[in-house]
Amino acid sequence: MDITTIFSTASLAMKIYRMHYLKNALPGDCEVLPILKSTQDSFIRKSYYGGATDYYKKYGENLHYYDVNSLYPFAQSGPMPFECLGYRERIESFDTFFGFVEAIVIIPDTVMKPMLPYKVGGGRTIFPTGR
Numbered sequence: 001m002d003i004t005t006i007f008s009t010a011s012l013a014m015k016i017y018r019m020h021y022l023k024n025a026l027p028g029d030c031e032v033l034p035i036l037k038s039t040q041d042s043f044i045r046k047s048y049y050g051g052a053t054d055y056y057k058k059y060g061e062n063l064h065y066y067d068v069n070s071l072y073p074f075a076q077s078g079p080m081p082f083e084c085l086g087y088r089e090r091i092e093s094f095d096t097f098f099g100f101v102e103a104i105v106i107i108p109d110t111v112m113k114p115m116l117p118y119k120v121g122g123g124r125t126i127f128p129t130g131r
Contacts, residue, residue, distance in 0.1 A: 021077075044100055049117040049125055106131050 114127045
């Protein structure tokens with residue numbers, strides 16, 4: 001690869017991705033990239049909320065602290081569904097399912113710290129209980 005034709009690390013990363021990891025590209029072809037239809041893109045974007053942070057003041061001894069950095073690029077290195085294979089009213093098993101789902105979820109009021117985000121008016125994100 002001639003790196004003198006590349007102007008940024010982002011364009012270098014995209015070129016490497018297209019040449020070595022994109023499954024439907026032809027050998028030596030750097031231009032093939034699957035693009036979602038606008039309806040699919042808007043459906044999937046409804047599930048993106050950004051990072052959520054909480055702070056809890058706790059006390060402990062002999063603890064180990066762990067943090068996850070760059071989880072987004074790691075997730076992007078795996079398979080990603082981009083073809084619409086159809087719509088289903090019910091999915092009986094998620095054992096072999098791979099894709100995006102719009103679902104009605106019920107979070108019991110007994111859950112102390114709900115983790116499922118929900119957008120309300122003005123784009124504000126909350127983590128409610130209930131339906």
